[in-house]
Amino acid sequence: MPQEHSYQQHPTPHQLPQQQTPTRPPDEGPTFWGVNPSQGISQPTIARTFYHSKTIKAVAFAPNSNVLASGCKDTVVRLWDTATGDPLSSLNGHEQAVDDLSFARDGRVLASASEDATVRLWDVRTNGSINTLRTSSWAHWVAFSPDGTKLAVGLLNDKIQIWDGRSMAVLHTIKGHKSIVNSVAFSPEGRVLASGSNDKTVRTWDVAASSSARPLLAIKAHPGMMNYVMAVAFSPDGQLLASGSLDGNVKLWNAGSGTLVRAMNAHDKGVESVAFSSDGRLLATASEDKKVKLWKLS
Incomplete structure (x- = not known):
């Protein structure tokens, strides 16, 4: 454990x-919080x-x-x-x-997703608006690809939109989930997109091509009543995929095969966010129980 x-x-x-x-x-x-993982986990x-x-x-x-x-x-x-x-x-x-918020790799462009069915792009040096992307539904989650060429948006209407990071045109709309898309995350190399939904599944998609997205995995990640998948994240090496659900559980999956690697009864209430440290040795989980937990994975 x-x-x-x-x-x-x-x-x-x-x-x-x-x-x-x-x-x-x-x-x-x-x-x-002031935390230095290289010095171990202390208060x-x-x-x-x-x-x-x-x-x-x-x-x-x-x-x-x-x-x-x-x-x-x-x-x-x-x-x-x-x-x-x-x-x-x-x-x-x-x-x-x-x-939701996501910075592009250069740190200059910030994307903000809103319940007003828009994603706005901001230049944080000038504080000016760059563009406003009008989505087909409430924009629930947003993520830049690692190279900044794509922008993924999880929507209230069960869909995911992939936008071209340069032209700001919709490249494609991904359909597959049967309920609200709560979270999206790109793999470290940017070829695979993971998504978590109220349909209790974690799905992955090949988004390397600009013309279409190919479904890869559909994991029945958190079965049970109201166990919505609220958060997903890839490890820095792309080998693991973490998911957090409304029942407080966090699970680690093999990102290639979809097999369960580890399950943790992490929180007393719903898990809202999961994130790996840059070296992949720590996993942070944030919950409605007002706690952030750091887990040593190795």
Whole structure:
């Protein structure tokens, strides 16, 4: 069994943007933890706490910089300096809640997916809007391919749209799930896309071709009542696929064969996000039980 360490935060606000007062208890704010995996897993210290006016639904780090983006139910995307804790800017344009965020590899372009059925692209250096992609349904999840040439969007209407990262045209629409697509993730080389859905399956797709997506695996990942698949992520070497479900379970799969490698009763409530460390030795899981857990996989 993997070793587990649990982080549960009840912070005192370190940073609160001026003219803004939180309308929820302080212990529901997002927190930036100081953790160094190379030094082993120890009790972390709270490095920063940032606040929105309503529920925060998404966070994303810009590659190779101190910029953290957060998306909120108040429709605003905010950028923060993690080194100083200072708010950098607010990106306005969405008309409904921002559900997910993804940075392109260069760290300059940020995609935000919203319940207003749009994905907006932002230049985080100028804080300007680059483009607005109008999707066929509520945009629930968004992910850039590793090379930035594709953008995948999981939709409320059971479909996945793949957009050309340069022309911003729809390359193809993937149909296969039978319910809401909650999560999408590209493999490290960008040829395979994984998706998790309320239909309780994890599916993978060959998206290397620009003309079509070929189905690869359909894993009945989390059977049982209400065991929706809320999150998926590939390991850095592309060999493992992690999935998290509404029943609190996390499972690791062989990404090529779809066979179960390991199952973990990880949380008391639904798992909302899963992420591997860059060396693949740690798995982070985030849950509705207000805990983030780090699991040693090797």
